Amino acid sequence: MQKLDRDDIHILGRNSSWSAEGVGRALNDNVYNHATAWQKFLQLFFISLGVCFTSAGIIFFFAYNWDDLGKFAKMGLVGGAMLSVVAVVVFSKASALIKNILLTGAAVLVGALFAVYGQIYQTGADTYELFIAWTAFVTLWVLSAGFAPLWLLYIILINTTLVLYLGQAMHNLQPTDLCLILFGLNTFTLVASIVLHSLKPEVNIPGWFTNILALVCVSISTAGIVAGIFDKETMLGAFLLVIAIAYPAAVGYGIKAKRVFYPASIAFSLIVIISAFMLEASHDTGMFLLVSIFIIAAVSFTIWQIVKLQKKWADA
Amino acid sequence: MHKTEQIPELLASLQPADGPAIEFNETAITKEYVTHYNNRSGIAIKVLIVCGGFLASLAFVAFMMLLKIFESEGAMLVIGLCFVAGALFVNRLFDKLIVDTLSVSLFLIGLSLAGVGLGQLQPDENMVCLFYLMLAVVTIGLNQGYVFTFIGVLMFCGSLLALIANNRAFDLIHLYILAVSVSLAWWMLNEARLIATYRKAAKLFSPVRTGLVFSLLVGLASVGKRGLIPVSPDYIWLSSAGTIGIIMYLVATVLALLGRQDMKYKGVLYAACIICLLPTALSPAISGAVLILLLSFMVNYKTGVGIAITALAYFIGQYYYDLNFTLLEKSGILFSSGVMLLVFYFFTAKMLGDEKV
Numbered sequence: 001m002q003k004l005d006r007d008d009i010h011i012l013g014r015n016s017s018w019s020a021e022g023v024g025r026a027l028n029d030n031v032y033n034h035a036t037a038w039q040k041f042l043q044l045f046f047i048s049l050g051v052c053f054t055s056a057g058i059i060f061f062f063a064y065n066w067d068d069l070g071k072f073a074k075m076g077l078v079g080g081a082m083l084s085v086v087a088v089v090v091f092s093k094a095s096a097l098i099k100n101i102l103l104t105g106a107a108v109l110v111g112a113l114f115a116v117y118g119q120i121y122q123t124g125a126d127t128y129e130l131f132i133a134w135t136a137f138v139t140l141w142v143l144s145a146g147f148a149p150l151w152l153l154y155i156i157l158i159n160t161t162l163v164l165y166l167g168q169a170m171h172n173l174q175p176t177d178l179c180l181i182l183f184g185l186n187t188f189t190l191v192a193s194i195v196l197h198s199l200k201p202e203v204n205i206p207g208w209f210t211n212i213l214a215l216v217c218v219s220i221s222t223a224g225i226v227a228g229i230f231d232k233e234t235m236l237g238a239f240l241l242v243i244a245i246a247y248p249a250a251v252g253y254g255i256k257a258k259r260v261f262y263p264a265s266i267a268f269s270l271i272v273i274i275s276a277f278m279l280e281a282s283h284d285t286g287m288f289l290l291v292s293i294f295i296i297a298a299v300s301f302t303i304w305q306i307v308k309l310q311k312k313w314a315d316a
Numbered sequence: 317m318h319k320t321e322q323i324p325e326l327l328a329s330l331q332p333a334d335g336p337a338i339e340f341n342e343t344a345i346t347k348e349y350v351t352h353y354n355n356r357s358g359i360a361i362k363v364l365i366v367c368g369g370f371l372a373s374l375a376f377v378a379f380m381m382l383l384k385i386f387e388s389e390g391a392m393l394v395i396g397l398c399f400v401a402g403a404l405f406v407n408r409l410f411d412k413l414i415v416d417t418l419s420v421s422l423f424l425i426g427l428s429l430a431g432v433g434l435g436q437l438q439p440d441e442n443m444v445c446l447f448y449l450m451l452a453v454v455t456i457g458l459n460q461g462y463v464f465t466f467i468g469v470l471m472f473c474g475s476l477l478a479l480i481a482n483n484r485a486f487d488l489i490h491l492y493i494l495a496v497s498v499s500l501a502w503w504m505l506n507e508a509r510l511i512a513t514y515r516k517a518a519k520l521f522s523p524v525r526t527g528l529v530f531s532l533l534v535g536l537a538s539v540g541k542r543g544l545i546p547v548s549p550d551y552i553w554l555s556s557a558g559t560i561g562i563i564m565y566l567v568a569t570v571l572a573l574l575g576r577q578d579m580k581y582k583g584v585l586y587a588a589c590i591i592c593l594l595p596t597a598l599s600p601a602i603s604g605a606v607l608i609l610l611l612s613f614m615v616n617y618k619t620g621v622g623i624a625i626t627a628l629a630y631f632i633g634q635y636y637y638d639l640n641f642t643l644l645e646k647s648g649i650l651f652s653s654g655v656m657l658l659v660f661y662f663f664t665a666k667m668l669g670d671e672k673v
Contacts, residue, residue, distance in 0.1 A: 298368075
């Protein structure tokens with residue numbers, strides 16, 4: 001029997017006398033997950049949740065700031081837990097995936113270690129300094145593991161550090177300025193991961209990772225520009241110039257890589273931005289009608305273009 | 317998905333070697349393949365249609381408000397119903413992806429206008445809910461397109477939730493969660509039977525499945541955050557009992573799939589599942605998210621897996637945030653749960669064979 005997907009089975013099933021048993025067999029053989037997939041899933045489910053819960057338990061323990069526990073005991077406990085995990089990663093014969101999940105747990109514990117240090121010695125440092133230290137000290141692990149969830153944690157840490165630094169050290173920063181900086185940072189990371197994957201195809205960068213990054217970039221640029229339009233911020237022009245370069249490049253990449261996500265998300269972002277410009281220009285009754293018509297027309301046009309693109313890809 | 321020119325070969329390959337031959341309606345199959353080819357839509361396009369439709373209808377409702385049409389209840393109800401009928405007609409007439417945004421916008425505008433109009437004409441809010449409930453059934457019956465059926469299911473379940481809220485019968489939310497959980501499990505596990513038995517309604521399968529997932533999540537979210545709705549703590553276990561029961565049924569199915577028949581192994585695994593799930597008895601949102609995850613993984617529904625993982629992370633976080641314990645006690649619970657899950661990992665790795673994941 002030829003390989004079928006779910007759409008094939010549904011179309012054939014509803015236009016034939018194919019029995020329920022036959023359809024069920026086809027779904028079982030071609031679509032549903034089997035024993036091997038379940039084994040993999042269950043193991044990943046338990047180890048990921050286990051590492052998350054254990055790390056969260058350790059963080060909550062130190063957040064409690066138990067007075068009866070001496071400072072050496074506190075540092076020793078969190079440091080010991082972290083070193084134990086690292087020892088398992090280095091010396092055990094577990095698979096690379098399990099080691100990487102454990103290393104991600106250890107990276108979270110590094111943050112707990114710095115937080116405990118700051119708590120004990122009352123360093124008086126700004127919050128962003130904790131995050132700078134945390135980010136810096138896990139960099140080597142992130143680079144050596146090449147594990148997408150650990151990279152995601154790292155990117156969250158860098159973003160958090162930047163937001164805290166800009167919020168605490170630069171008080172007169174506007175929302176659009178902050179969004180522009182975050183957009184630059186995340187776009188750089190996204191481009192770097194795409195370039196790395198194209199130069200070294202053996203480096204595994206999962207689609208969900210780049211999709212999350214792209215979604216973050218588009219959300220930040222949309223929010224930043226819309227805020228800039230309504231608050232009349234000075235950096236709006238610069239931001240528009242940046243997306244005038246970034247958006248076409250991203251659409252071009254999406255078309256080249258046959259990924260609908262890029263043109264679809266960027267088109268939606270542009271529709272929101274143009275609607276914001278229209279509403280800022282006028283709050284008249286007619287403008288709301290115009291915006292409504294514009295959104296319907298623009299989304300329909302986008303879908304038409306994407307469907308055309310998909311047909312082209314399918315025929316190629 | 318196969319191409320139209322491959323259809324004859326595909327149909328021939330499906331004929332059984334023995335037993336009665338399968339009758340395929342090749343003309344209808346080719347027509348559906350062409351329609352599917354011309355309207356192929358992934359998750360990105362569906363999100364674009366729903367979000368675009370929502371934003372456009374929002375702008376249009378603002379326009380109507382500025383026109384002061386909201387001062388005339390009768391006009392609103394009539395215009396609203398006309399919009400709904402127009403949307404269903406347009407979508408049925410042009411079965412094309414490109415008109416989906418227009419018809420979804422018209423539909424949402426019509427729904428809001430008709431709802432507000434009827435609400436002002438008819439002071440009994442239950443009547444408005446029943447009106448939406450009936451409209452949902454009519455929508456699903458008349459239009460079997462993906463987006464409309466999806467919105468229809470959401471409308472149906474949303475109306476039930478609104479009825480519960482209007483009558484302040486908040487404890488009925490458990491009945492809602494139980495009913496939607498059972499419906500979702502039945503729907504997902506009977507895919508083959510649904511397609512083969514109700515061939516004319518088989519197009520409803522995917523949008524109803526997605527609609528039920530979201531409807532269940534809304535129900536779970538309302539009990540997942542403490543204080544969001546005033547439910548009695550005495551009955552909260554009712555929702556969990558249903559979801560845990562279905563999860564245990566799924567565990568039995570998975571065990572059969574894994575080919576493990578020895579009683580000792582089965583006993584240990586059932587006990588482990590119950591130990592894992594019992595602490596969630598007072599948090600149905602967590603067991604509900606686990607249920608969606610297992611069901612979606614079982615039938616390889618990737619969107620459902622993604623939604624369930626996100627929901628699970630949120631519900632677990634919310635559960636611990638709401639817990640009336642000290643940080644030290646929370647730490648103990650989290651740490652021991654973590655250790656227990658790691659033990660389960662080693663157990664599954666040992667018992668199922670160390671699959672290199």
